[in-house]
Amino acid sequence: SKQIRIGIAGYGNLGRGVEAAIAKNPDMTLVGIFTRRAPADLVPLGPRTSVYAMGALAEHQQAIDVLILCGGSKDDLPAQGPQLAAMFNTVDSFDTHARIPEYFAAVDEPARANGKTALISIGWDPGMFSINRLYGEALLPDGVTYTFWGKGLSQGHSDAVRRVPGVKAGVQYTLPSPEAIERVRSGARPELSTREKHTRECFVVLAEGADAATVEQAIVGMPNYFTDYDTTVNFISEDELRRDHQRMPHGGFVIRSGNTSEPHAQVIEYSLQLESNPEFTASVLVAYARAAYRLNQQGQIGAKTAFDVAPGLLSPKSPEQLRAELL
Ligand SMILES: NC(=O)C1=CN([C@@H]2O[C@H](COP(=O)(O)OP(=O)(O)OC[C@H]3O[C@@H](n4cnc5c(N)ncnc54)[C@H](OP(=O)(O)O)[C@@H]3O)[C@@H](O)[C@H]2O)C=CC1
Numbered sequence: 001s002k003q004i005r006i007g008i009a010g011y012g013n014l015g016r017g018v019e020a021a022i023a024k025n026p027d028m029t030l031v032g033i034f035t036r037r038a039p040a041d042l043v044p045l046g047p048r049t050s051v052y053a054m055g056a057l058a059e060h061q062q063a064i065d066v067l068i069l070c071g072g073s074k075d076d077l078p079a080q081g082p083q084l085a086a087m088f089n090t091v092d093s094f095d096t097h098a099r100i101p102e103y104f105a106a107v108d109e110p111a112r113a114n115g116k117t118a119l120i121s122i123g124w125d126p127g128m129f130s131i132n133r134l135y136g137e138a139l140l141p142d143g144v145t146y147t148f149w150g151k152g153l154s155q156g157h158s159d160a161v162r163r164v165p166g167v168k169a170g171v172q173y174t175l176p177s178p179e180a181i182e183r184v185r186s187g188a189r190p191e192l193s194t195r196e197k198h199t200r201e202c203f204v205v206l207a208e209g210a211d212a213a214t215v216e217q218a219i220v221g222m223p224n225y226f227t228d229y230d231t232t233v234n235f236i237s238e239d240e241l242r243r244d245h246q247r248m249p250h251g252g253f254v255i256r257s258g259n260t261s262e263p264h265a266q267v268i269e270y271s272l273q274l275e276s277n278p279e280f281t282a283s284v285l286v287a288y289a290r291a292a293y294r295l296n297q298q299g300q301i302g303a304k305t306a307f308d309v310a311p312g313l314l315s316p317k318s319p320e321q322l323r324a325e326l327l
């Protein structure tokens with residue numbers, strides 16, 4: 001059967017994860033990596049992986065079936081998403097939750113105008129956790145839903161920290177409140193504010209001549225990322241960052257507690273334990289790239305979210321095989 005030809009736009013943690021994930025999917029072929037940096041500056045995982053300048057995308061439109069956008073949600077995807085959805089079928093992991101409706105609209109228009117399919121906000125949150133929040137509400141209408149993340153490294157928040165003027169490098173960890181989790185698991189169905197559920201801890205390497213207090217304020221006061229949380233900023237050296245903060249574990253769970261009738265409490269839970277946040281997210285993006293290709297073949301164009309994609313489209317198995325093996 002036909003190989004699905006994939007391009008990677010943007011080569012950071014996520015881009016590298018997509019390169020690794022493609023090797024695990026025999027129906028996929030990597031056409032190349034497209035970067036805003038000088039291609040010669042990149043050291044891809046695969047020695048034979050082609051690296052091109054982002055500007056070379058235009059001449060690869062016929063060579064790529066699906067372009068996976070691996071830019072940062074804070075500053076890259078708001079520009080790259082709409083621009084590239086006009087040229088390619090795309091999949092991205094846009095995760096600035098408050099801005100997803102406006103991003104959807106900004107991508108939908110160029111995608112539709114050019115007969116392209118654009119799957120946005122794919123990953124685990126937003127993405128797999130979103131789907132499980134939907135299942136919880138739809139299957140147990142009378143109930144409450146909670147989402148907890150970590151302790152782990154948030155790539156979206158780490159990307160946002162790195163974009164602050166005066167930050168040379170940095171990471172952000174998300175810490176769930178043990179008390180909040182305890183109250184939820186006790187079945188008490190507590191009212192919990194955003195601030196009561198998680199705290200955020202940043203480790204930052206200051207750029208030469210930057211002012212620590214100014215950088216700290218820019219982080220803790222950042223709308224959509226940090227303002228709703230108690231956030232700490234620790235300033236460390238480049239050596240400490242390299243020594244103590246190279247790993248990117250994460251995870252969490254979505255739990256729905258509901259009643260189908262007064263005496264019967266029902267609980268749904270979906271959880272993730274990730275040694276590598278970027279590699280798992282990339283693996284989700286690659287499975288959804290398969291769906292994006294098929295949806296476009298079916299004439300399903302425009303922007304879509306994980307809510308709009310039938311699960312069978314993610315699988316390399318045919319519907320007949322799925323019915324025989326997984327139903
Ligand atoms: N929905 C979800 O569940 C998840 C979503 N995400 C999203 O994925 C986004 C990307 O995360 P991540 O890959 O960790 O971000 P990175 O900071 O690693 O990369 C972002 C972009 O920065 C550029 N870049 C990367 N490394 C360097 C470097 N050394 N010097 C200069 N530029 C560099 C790359 O663009 P270029 O090659 O063009 O220079 C890259 O596309 C996050 O912002 C987050 O929003 C992540 C995890 C889960």
Ligand SMILES: N[C@@H](C[C@H]1CC(C(=O)O)=NO1)C(=O)O
Nearest residue numbers: 095125126149154155156174
């Ligand atoms: N989008 C997140 C994935 C999860 C992790 C997270 C958080 O720690 O706030 N929110 O959603 C990421 O970029 O890692």
